[in-house]
Amino acid sequence: MARKRFDDSNCSVARALNEVGDWWSLLIVLHAMYGTRRFVDFQQQLGIAKNILCDRLSKLVDNEVLRKVEAGEHGSRFEYRLTEKGRDLFPVVVALRQWGDKWNPAPDGEQLDLRDRATGQPIQPVSVRNSDGEPLTIRDVLVADDLKAAKNTG
Amino acid sequence: MARKRFDDSNCSVARALNEVGDWWSLLIVLHAMYGTRRFVDFQQQLGIAKNILCDRLSKLVDNEVLRKVEAGEHGSRFEYRLTEKGRDLFPVVVALRQWGDKWNPAPDGEQLDLRDRATGQPIQPVSVRNSDGEPLTIRDVLVADDLKAAKNTG
DNA sequence: CGAATAGGGTTGCATTATGAAACCAATTTG
DNA sequence: CAAATTGGTTTCATAATGCAACCCTATTCG
Structure with missing residues (x-):
């Protein structure tokens, strides 16, 4: 039957996956971050x-991750550019890429090489941090959100 | 025809999506992080x-994101627990959740409430940082990886 | 100008994945 | 022992995917 949807899920991860959780959408966003803008590219x-x-481009436009901009003088040529919402996926994409590089490295050992444009230095691994900026593992945090509350009270 | 696979893609994001990029796998990992271990749960x-x-559990076990542990005395009762590789998805899940909370907030305004277990303080938004710990946007970085190289030299 | 090409998109069709429910074997629980 | 749990497989209708073939509108080339 129909693939299950999560539009009205009370879990924001589920709602996020509803927008960028399929095979292609996040790769499209990734390439958009690398500079790709044209349909053919x-x-x-x-x-x-x-x-x-x-289908994916129009859904990403509908969800305001991309916006469609006329690129030709007389229309009929377009660019798909990241919105602020789309650019805000940057930590997600980088975290996923670092995870992939760490646990499923390419045969040739090719790694993510993102560098600070100002200094030329490599970036840090993306991590979860407390208010003092200290990195936290999953064991260092407590979850006090709706799901946990539902489990405790229900 | 067949859904396209990315097992041998030279893009680590594609390879990562191959393991946790479908609708369910990341949600399973999320719930595992919240403490769920049993099939029925x-x-x-x-x-x-x-x-x-x-299907998803066995694939996650194959990919060493989860491991299957006998929980009953005589077998036939199991737990699925995160491996280190699985726990390493923590920043990805948190980043995605924060993105979802920011751009697709729940109708009731429910937000992620992850807190430092030691201090009780909320965690920071996940961000990409340079070697000095300064947050970087996508405009602040340069990409010097295989994809960019291929575009430049090809 | 006319033909070819490129960009963006739609339509058909075969293949695959998904979801609901039924069914199964082993193990607990009462 | 009977009934319920747990983890899992099978069957079947439906939805999503991939490929190829068209379509339409510019633009370029001869």
Whole structure:
């Protein structure tokens, strides 16, 4: 039957996955972050079917992750550019990429090489930090959100 | 035709999405982080079909994100627990959750409430940082990885 | 100008994944 | 022992995916 949707889930991770949680959407966002803007370039770089790319781009536009901008003088040529909401996925993409590099390194050992434009130095691993800036593991935090509350009270 | 796979992609994000990039896997990891360990609990909390849950759990075990542990005395009762690789997805999940809370807040305004167990203080937003610990936006970094190299030299 | 090409998109169709429910075997619980 | 739990497989209808083939509108090339 229908793939389950999470539009009205009370879990924000589920709602987030509803927008960028399929195979292609996050890769499209990734390539947009690398500078890709044109339909044809997305298609060639990702090796994605055109109808699926159409579908994903329009959904990303609907969800305000991308916006569609006329690029040609007379219309009929467009660019898809990240919105602030889309750019805000930067930590997600970088964290996922670092995880992939760490646990599923490429055969050739190719790693993420993101550098501070100002200093040329590599960036740090993305981590969860407390209010003092100290890195925290999952064991160092407590969850006091709706899910936990539901489990305790229900 | 077949859903496209990225096992041997030279992009680590694609390889990462191959392991946790479907609708359910990351939600399973999320609930595992909240403490869920049993098949039935995952099923009830996620509202997932049993066959799909079987499939996802075994794939996550194959990919060493979870490990399957005998919980009953005589077998036939199991727990699925996060490995170090699985726990290492913590920043990804938290970043995604914060993004969801920021841009698609729940109708009731429910937010992520993760706190430092030691101090009780809320955690910081996950961000990308340079070697000095300063937060960086996507405009502050340069990408010097394989994809960019391929675009420059190709 | 006319033809070819490129960009963006839609349509058909075969293949695959998904979800609900039924069914199963082993193990607890009462 | 009977009934319920747990973890899992099977069956089947439906939805999503990928490929190829078209379509339409510019733009470029001869």
